[in-house]
Amino acid sequence: MYNPTKPYTKQIIELIKETWDTPFVSVKNGIILKKFAFPEACSSDGIGTKGIFHWRCRSFRNAVLDALAMNLNDLVLLRARPYKLQNHILIPKEDNEAIIEIISKLSDECKKRNIAITGGETSIHDNIIGMDISITADGFVEMPKVNKFEFGDVLIGIKSNGLHSNGFTKVREIFGDEFKDEFIEPTLIYSDIILDVNKNYDIHGMMHITGGAFSKLKPLLKNTDVFIKREHKLKPQKIFFDIYSKGVSSEEMYSTFNCGVGFILGVPKRSAYGILSDILRVGFKADIIGEIVPGEGNIKIESSFDEKIIIL
């Protein structure tokens, strides 16, 4: 729990209180009353070593977006609408301004989405370089559905915002002390539009492209392969070409980084253009990037970095 003896705790409580009455829950004296009776799903994730750069640049809003995105984009794979979350903030030294800024941005984002911030913890860890924000978010699932691609599915990719929050250990290995603005760009939150699409269309399978990148698609296959073609509008951003040019292989690129594609949906051919236009309408860049073909559970990608066809 937020340490009641810390000077900023009163302010934290004031900020999170603004999220305590939603269409889904009401929170009072630490007790959470739910206004629904659906099955639930839960996600935990943090921002990893990207927190080194957010702390250095004090890009706290982006850090919050990263932490939220990592969880909401995972929850939506289970078709779960988030209704509450807890946060755990690790910073290397006391910094009231940082803590209040983080909670305040988090509260803003949660209010937009009817997510109650039911509590959390701020820890001062002088054994960490940089910061971490870890979130555990709960959602409810009105209509549970298995997350699997089907033969014949069209793959819709939604463009990423660059590196997002993965592969930063590799990034730091490659760039050493060099800093690039791209290191602190926030992860895009896809869950709002996906929840909308899920209401109107039958999504067979979907994946948030994070740690493990395109190899995360494997568990969604059954007697099928993923085929991702070279010719589509979601070209890797410049930062990925920078990384590739430092001697990282195509295989490693596609199994470590999103390479421009932050989220992938597998949908029946007949609904592909309807879904695509819904996604484009709210401002994301998206395109049809491939399809599900008969196979043995492999991911085949025509690399955008060279002439190779990668198999993961």
Added chain:
Amino acid sequence: MYNPTKPYTKQIIELIKETWDTPFVSVKNGIILKKFAFPEACSSDGIGTKGIFHWRCRSFRNAVLDALAMNLNDLVLLRARPYKLQNHILIPKEDNEAIIEIISKLSDECKKRNIAITGGETSIHDNIIGMDISITADGFVEMPKVNKFEFGDVLIGIKSNGLHSNGFTKVREIFGDEFKDEFIEPTLIYSDIILDVNKNYDIHGMMHITGGAFSKLKPLLKNTDVFIKREHKLKPQKIFFDIYSKGVSSEEMYSTFNCGVGFILGVPKRSAYGILSDILRVGFKADIIGEIVPGEGNIKIESSFDEKIIIL
């Protein structure tokens, strides 16, 4: 979510699966079905910089007990029975053995208590010295009750196991590179016995003595003071006298460390001996350590370290 591309993830899933069918929930394909309809409460906490020592000594079971204790002992303040949790494990480098050991011990502890481990995350943070285990635990509350001391309450203290999981930044400041076995002793989990006592008796107020130590009692007061007497059986352990002897004042001792008392209950005089004997029966050391007197919200403690009366 646990990264599906990591080699140990299959083993993690096997271990946590053993917790997925309890009297309170059933978990299948990431979907949590609840078998109750009570209000809920939620707690998030980690082991702080104590993780430096646990990592060095590979005392993973103790680290798990620390993380669990920090959350279950907080949840019980809201009279919440834990039914599920998520974990977030931060380690400084890939170490499959460590991860499996941690999840395995956590699974053992959860099975004992009918807590489902619904998921989590393992992150490799090469920017951290040592490890952290952070847990977010949910509980249900059959009978919500305000947590306040009342005038005339008798204070029952339950003995701690030494430092528990707080004040480690101070500990490291004082002892430098010196290591003591006491640094890795696990925090005691009081919640099981407290939930039992709460069924049979009227507990007015209670507190887990962690960060902020005895000053955490303040929010439980209204026109009253806490008075803790010197003469009781819960003397501070040797480690606290070691710290005091390094020049830490009595005031700082009682506002940073539990000084031998890990949990405090404020109960009506008539039930004090019944509760005390229930607590002693399950193997804890406990004693009546003070009372609630009229006042203005102060904590008065007859110091065990010197002749002073501390006021917090």
